[in-house]
Amino acid sequence: MKHFLNHPFKAIKAYLPKSMFGRSLLILMAPLVLVETISAYVFFDNHWENVTKALANNIAGEVATITELYNAIPEDSHFFKGVAGTHLKLRTAFIPHKKLNKSVPEEWKDTALDSALKSQIFNPYTFKIKQKDIIITTEVENGLLQFTTPRKRLQSKSFFLFIIWVSATSALFLCISAVFLHNQVKPLRRLAIAAERFGKGRTSPHFKPEGSTEIRKVSQAFLNMKERLQRQLTQKTEMLAGVSHDLRTPLTRMRLQLAMMPLSSETEGLQKDVEEMGKMLEGYLTFARGEGLEETSDTDINGLILEAIKGRMHPEVNVHYTPQELPVLGVKAQALKRCLMNLINNAARYGHEVWVSTSPAPEALTMVIEDDGPGIPEDKFAEVFQPFFRLDGSRNMATGGVGLGLSIARDIAHSHGGDIILSSSKDHGGLKASLVLPY
Template identity: 45%
Template sequence: MTVPGMLSRPLAAWRRRPRPFAWMKRFLPRTLFGRSLMIIATPVVLAQAIATFVFYDRHWDTMTNRLAFAVAGEIAIIVDELLEDRSEEERASTMARAAGAVDLFVSWLPGETLPPGRQELRGILKTTLGRALDERVRRPWRIDSTVAHEWIEIRIQMDEGVLSVMSPERRLFSFTSYLFIMWMIGSSVVLFAIAIVFMRNQIRPIRRLAVVADAFGKGRDAPGFKPEGALEVRQAAAAFLLMRERIQRMISQRTEMLAGVSHDLRTPLTRMKLELAMLPDLPEVAELRQDVADMETMIEGYLAFARGEGAEAPQPVDIARLLEAVAANARREGAAVTLDLPAETAGEDGGKDEGADGEAGIILPIRPNAFKRCLANLVGNARRYGSHVWIGLRRDATAVEIVIDDDGPGIPPDRREEVFRPFTRLEPSRNAETGGVGLGMTIARDVARRHGGDVVLGDSPHGGLRAIVRLPV
């Protein structure tokens, strides 16, 4: 098989071709809800990041530069005025005018000196202010933001002392950045909240469709389901309902047809049995009677396989009690059966020990008659070829497993799948001796799969064959 237009490249080779960015799938959300939110959130986050970059690159940097250079320029004017003032009264008058006009509180520290060396600054505010002081004041300086809350002290080295200038942070810092950040975060939270609400409403119909499809695959009914949600989801739900109706109609038609076939075949077989009963007991007549009996057995087995108990409704069943009934029936037929149930379900004779509330340990919605036939076929196959049968029950978080072991000859691994084919007998002579027609294992797997499970074969620790019936929880 080749794909048209792809240079006759084989389809298998094309599928094996490495896909670019395949590694990214490990980091992507696995649910549709998570991926939808990611699709919504990614453009929003990118837009917010770009807006933030533009804001800090333009607004923050520009405004900080303007404010810092304005303060540095005012400090330079104060320094020049103080250099011209000769008396203490003139200096006090200059500092008072600065406090009232430019909102800078200036004090004179005579005889003090600043530490030698240039101060290391951190942060955009101090860095910008230091650059402005170098350009405008051109004297040694020190910046201290820990003197008082929301105040910054700027010390300038003078000839006869140190000039201390207290500037409020609002003169150097634009508080619109906080508003911008709060607006961005608030708007993002609101957008995400709205997106989550809408996406949950859109995902809910898809989840309901998945639950109904899973229940139908397990042979369970899901009444009350109707298409809802977006147009595409409604189309998928309507297609599923139509498919379910067709499958149920096909099963019903098959059952009705086989009921008629059963009547039509049984009538001539009954006449043949009556006619053979009136004949003398000759060897040829005995052989004909055996042939008619074999035909009747084969027809019954085929009808049981094709019917599949399709009309039986699922109901909650205690699996432990069902296993007890199957084991009891096998014992009545002369089989040696050992029933091993979990401690929380095992009672006397391997049965269920109910608690005070009377609830069973492992309850699943199954078709009891059909599933009992499945187990009876597997147990019957085990007792047919072995001298002892072991039945076990185990459960994990996702499935319930029923294990049936025997000590017979077993089946080679490469031929185990053949036994599930209708009317397939690995050893015709031995099947003839035991009365098998090659439908027991087929019916067992058919019933298990109609419940959403399966039947698999393996090696038994007792030397024979192990059959495991898996049912989803």
């Protein structure tokens, strides 16, 4: 309770709608309900009480009239019954030789009807209000006069009609507002979908700015940002293609010159250095190139995993994988294949066996690669994703490349809106790499 009093707005916030549409509708509905409540209260306080008094006075006046006439001419009771039933909507009964032995019940004292009867009837009286009827009894000279009238005569229909009218018009107003609000929010939803697709490396060719001026500005800013990013990516790819060509040309000349030289221990060492430089250059360019300009396409993930396993660098290492039914995903197939191959190659490089499994969930597909190697210390999980980082601290190609495999793999995962999560394999003792891709 103390926590609620200290943070009342936080407690209320938990029950508020989360969407812009819901909050906008609440902003319209809250003052409308407040105005309705105030109007109903004012109407009830000023109008309902006056109407009830007037209706009670009418009933009391009719009862007083019949009672006074009976007191004046007591012998003609049938005449009064006829007048009361025909003209005054009162059913009248005469009970001879009786006296009133009880007063008005406490629950009905000082009500509008009691006050009206008290002011107009001078004979002793009592009354009770049943579910459908009001029964009023007055004492006359030689008995009792009992009057029965419908209870609805004491109730005004105007109050209920007022409530129905206000509620109906408010509901109609909210429905019309909801339609207009939905149309205003729709462009924002489309923008959110386009931004999410762009974050996952997918295109939204039919997206265009629409809606209000502010939403159009936001949409146009998103399109401008998207165009700048794509232009920068294109420029980077084209530049790297030129750099690749410029660097490969001298390496090719060096290979040719070494091939024409007599074979010796020196030339053999130089050839290994040139080959290592070529592989390092290819690794650098692959990392810098990233996903390139590849378009997304619907891809069979099982087939992609099998291709990555088949193309691994260490065919002598057994890779266990049992395909299961998986959804078709819109991905950049070649980039994702390269990501899987990097993870499988990394596992095969340090382990004797590799296990690949998939775990489809409602919101994402998880592909898990495990090995039985030495694993990675938990405090190094974040560092191994850094470009050129290696646990052995070397740059020897024979011991595992230049340290770009996991960096490239995670960049590709990020370009699909996913991620790679490292942990220790409980089943096999090595490293467990989980590639998570949202649908």
